[in-house]
Amino acid sequence: xxxxxxxxxxxxxxxxxxxxxxxxxxxxxxxxxxxxxxxxxxxxxxxxxxxxxxxxxxxxxxxxxxxxxxxxxxxxxxxxxxxxxxxxxxxxx
Numbered sequence: 896x897x898x899x900x901x902x903x904x905x906x907x908x909x910x911x912x913x914x915x916x917x918x919x920x921x922x923x924x925x926x927x928x929x930x931x932x933x934x935x936x937x938x939x940x941x942x943x944x945x946x947x948x949x950x951x952x953x954x955x956x957x958x959x960x961x962x963x964x965x966x967x968x969x970x971x972x973x974x975x976x977x978x979x980x981x982x983x984x985x986x987x988x
Contacts, residue, residue, distance in 0.1 A: 903934065934961055
């Protein structure tokens with residue numbers, strides 16, 4: 896079976912959060928399936944600076960396809976929006 900997983904960041908040095916969980920899952924699945932990761936070239940989730948080279952690479956049996964990340968907007972605006980998102984109660988709608 897061929898599978899593709901999409902994650903905003905992917906790398907061995909990312910050792911926490913959903914990106915880490917995605918890497919562990921991809922590595923386990925790659926033992927029996929063809930797994931592709933679709934991700935950005937970003938390493939840091941605050942700046943989104945493209946630090947990895949764009950293109951395809953194989954990491955621990957998983958094909959990683961990296962695409963250039965769009966530059967981050969104003970960090971203060973991003974921080975304020977994130978704070979609002981994580982601290983405000985949300986309706987089911």
